[in-house]
Amino acid sequence: MASKSLKNLTAPLSGNNPVIVQILGICSALAVTVQLKPAIVMGLSVMVVTAFSNLVMSILRKGVPSRIRIIVQLVVIAALVILVDQVLKAFVYDVSKQLSVYVGLIITNCIVMGRVEAFALQNKPWDSFLDGLGNGAGYGMILVIIAFFRELLGSGKLFGFEIIPAEWYINNGGVYANCGLMLFPPMALIIVGCIIWVHRSFKKDLQEK
Amino acid sequence: MKVNTNSNVYIIIYSVVMVVIVAVLLAFAALALKPRQDANELNEKKTQIVKALGYDAEKVSYDEVVAEAALLNADGAVVNGDVAKVFAALQDVKSSCEAGEFPIFKATDGSVVVPLYGAGLWGPIWGYIALEPDMNTVKGIVLDHKGETPGLGAEIATPKHQAMYVGKTVFDGEELKGIILKKGGADANNPHEVDAITGGTKTSDGVSAMIKDCLKSYEPYFKASKATANEVSNELNTENNGK
Numbered sequence: 001m002a003s004k005s006l007k008n009l010t011a012p013l014s015g016n017n018p019v020i021v022q023i024l025g026i027c028s029a030l031a032v033t034v035q036l037k038p039a040i041v042m043g044l045s046v047m048v049v050t051a052f053s054n055l056v057m058s059i060l061r062k063g064v065p066s067r068i069r070i071i072v073q074l075v076v077i078a079a080l081v082i083l084v085d086q087v088l089k090a091f092v093y094d095v096s097k098q099l100s101v102y103v104g105l106i107i108t109n110c111i112v113m114g115r116v117e118a119f120a121l122q123n124k125p126w127d128s129f130l131d132g133l134g135n136g137a138g139y140g141m142i143l144v145i146i147a148f149f150r151e152l153l154g155s156g157k158l159f160g161f162e163i164i165p166a167e168w169y170i171n172n173g174g175v176y177a178n179c180g181l182m183l184f185p186p187m188a189l190i191i192v193g194c195i196i197w198v199h200r201s202f203k204k205d206l207q208e209k
Numbered sequence: 210m211k212v213n214t215n216s217n218v219y220i221i222i223y224s225v226v227m228v229v230i231v232a233v234l235l236a237f238a239a240l241a242l243k244p245r246q247d248a249n250e251l252n253e254k255k256t257q258i259v260k261a262l263g264y265d266a267e268k269v270s271y272d273e274v275v276a277e278a279a280l281l282n283a284d285g286a287v288v289n290g291d292v293a294k295v296f297a298a299l300q301d302v303k304s305s306c307e308a309g310e311f312p313i314f315k316a317t318d319g320s321v322v323v324p325l326y327g328a329g330l331w332g333p334i335w336g337y338i339a340l341e342p343d344m345n346t347v348k349g350i351v352l353d354h355k356g357e358t359p360g361l362g363a364e365i366a367t368p369k370h371q372a373m374y375v376g377k378t379v380f381d382g383e384e385l386k387g388i389i390l391k392k393g394g395a396d397a398n399n400p401h402e403v404d405a406i407t408g409g410t411k412t413s414d415g416v417s418a419m420i421k422d423c424l425k426s427y428e429p430y431f432k433a434s435k436a437t438a439n440e441v442s443n444e445l446n447t448e449n450n451g452k
Contacts, residue, residue, distance in 0.1 A: 034360035065220045072227060079231045083238055090242040093249040101332075101356040155360055183360045183408060 008130040012138035014203070018111045019142040020196045021206065025111040029143055029192065030185040032102050036159050039147035041095055042102050043140020045084055047133060050112050053077045054120040054132030061121050073116050074107075081107045111139055146191050154182030254299055258314055261322050261337035263349035263375070276317045280310045285430030302326045302335065311426050320348050321434075323427055327419025330411040332356045334365070334419060340379070344431040347388065350374040352416065362412030373403040379420070385428055387421030390414070 018024045025046075032042045056076050057064075064072050085103045088096035096103070106112065115135050120128040151157055156164035156178050168174035181187045200206050212219060255271035262274055278295040279287045288310065289295070298305035298312045302324045305312065314322040319342035326335045332355035339348040350371050357363040364370050377388055378400045386401040390413035395402035405413035424431075 032359075034358070038359060063214065063223070065214045065223055067215055068220055068224060071224070075227060075231055079235060082235055086238050086242050086246075090245040090249070093246075093253065097353075151360075180408060183358075 005127055005130055008127050009134040009137075012131070012134040013141065014138075014199070015206075017138045017142065017199075018114070018135045019139055020192065020199050022111075022114070024114050025109050025139055026189070026192065028102070028105055028109055029139075029146060030188040031105070033143055033147040033150055033188050034154065034183055035151050035157075036144065036147045038099060038102065039143040040140070041099055042106075043136070043143050045088075045099070045103060046106055046109060046111065046139055047136025048084060049077065049080050049106050049109075050115055050136040050139075051129050051132035052080055053112055053116055054128040055125055056080075057116045057120040058123060058125040058128035064121075069121070070113075070117075073113055077112050077116070078107050109139075111135055142192070142195065145195060146188055149191055150182045150188060153179050154187075250300075251296060254296065257337050257351045257353070258322050261339040261349045261351045262316055262320065263339065274316050274318075275314050275322075277315050279313055279315070280305075281313055281427065281430055282311075283309050283426070283429070285427070285433050299324060306423075306426060311430075313427065313430070318342070323423065325352075325419050325423045327415050327422065329354050329357045329365075329415040330362050330409075331358070334412070334415055336419075338374075338420065338424070340431070344435050345378045345380045347374045347377045347379065354412070357412050358409070360408075361406065362409035364406045364409060365412060365416055370406065377401060377403065379424055380431075383432075385421065385425060387417065387424055389417045 012018055016022065019026065019029055028042070033039050053073070053076055057073060060072070060076075081103065084106075085096070088099070088103065115132055119131045123131070148158070151159075152163060156162060156169075164176060164178075166172055168176040170177050179187075214223075256266040259266045259269055259271055259274060264274055277290065278292045280289040280295055280298060282288045295312050295314075298310055302312065303326050306326070312324055316322065316339070320339055321344070322337050322339045324335070324337055326333065328334065334352065334354045334357070336350060336352035338350045340346065341348045352365045352371060354363060354366060357365065373395075374388055379385060379387055381401065389402050390405040391399075391402045392405045392410055392413065395404050
């Protein structure tokens with residue numbers, strides 16, 4: 001794999017992260033991060049969809065009429081999402097139930113269309129595929145970080161297992177209480193803000209003058 | 210020949226071809242995967258019924274614990290005992306119940322399972338409730354939802370929440386009370402109350418309403434069964450007294 005192609009895969013993980021640098025896909029990052037498990041499955045599903053929509057659109061890019069390209073993109077993305085949903089329902093029914101409406105929500109995820117429009121239409125299929133994979137992974141990574149804090153501090157659990165010892169809780173004579181605010185979307189936005197802050201304090205070139 | 214990709218003719222042909230290809234692809238995928246999806250759904254329903262009866266669905270199969278499945282009419286009489294028909298009705302419990310056909314499952318130990326359907330905060334909620342042979346005590350419950358908030362309303366689907374219902378009673382004498390999810394914590398002395406979910410009040414209210422509304426349709430059947438059960442025990446008593 002050429003190093004230039006590899007860069008398409010790794011850049012979106014940090015320096016060009018879709019959530020914390022491009023500020024895309026915030027809405028779903030707030031909705032699905034109450035617990036770790038749906039966040040991970042959502043991240044994986046988005047990876048599949050961004051990778052393959054980038055691939056398909058990159059192959060089609062020379063023939064797509066530019067006046068209706070957004071519509072073509074939407075059709076491709078929607079078809080892929082429905083396909084993913086159908087396959088999940090047929091082969092991993094439990095996971096599909098866990099995700100419920102979120103799979104359908106991938107269609108509305110700005111990252112998918114953003115990458116198709118900004119990258120796939122100007123680049124070769126293989127580079128586009130890697131770019132989609134990388135952006136999906138970058139999105140999933142941020143989701144997992146947010147979900148980690150929200151599930152741990154909001155319900156005292158990780159992956160549904162109790163992490164905070166039961167005797168620490170006020171009800172049982174301890175001094176600890178779960179932070180109810182963590183369970184609500186506004187707190188996820190504040191966590192996203194904190195991640196951006198930490199990230200930019202390490203990456204000085206991203207700071208605006 | 211260089212094709213002008215922005216001419217109207219090209220755009221129209223392009224969109225028609227694209228839509229037809231996508232439609233064929235999706236239709237093919239849907240048809241090819243349908244049998245597997247249906248099998249998954251049927252299996253899921255059977256598993257939920259077994260779970261509602263309080264068994265470990267991985268160890269006990271549906272056929273081992275459920276003796277018969279039937280559709281009841283509004284008076285509580287059996288109108289159809291065909292298992293396939295009953296599961297067909299479960300596909301859409303709401304329309305089936307509105308059409309006056311109420312699915313019911315009788316377990317080998319005399320307890321019964323009935324389906325529940327209702328509305329949560331964001332979308333439909335549903336489940337199964339199992340009652341002991343006295344048609345009053347809750348043997349177990351399974352609740353599920355389409356899109357309640359994870360960590361809040363979605364907690365109704367956790368075993369921890371569902372365990373609270375076991376042993377509660379749905380009748381107060383002759384009056385149907387259902388199970389009420391009480392905000393701020395249930396009164397330990399009230400056999401019809403369980404704790405509501407913190408931050409999930411609307412979903413909790415939905416569950417309370419669902420249990421009461423759905424059980425109401427089966428009230429004639431429950432009362433008839435109770436009467437028979439009493440007669441049987443009376444007869445037994447008389448026999449015992451005679452001896």
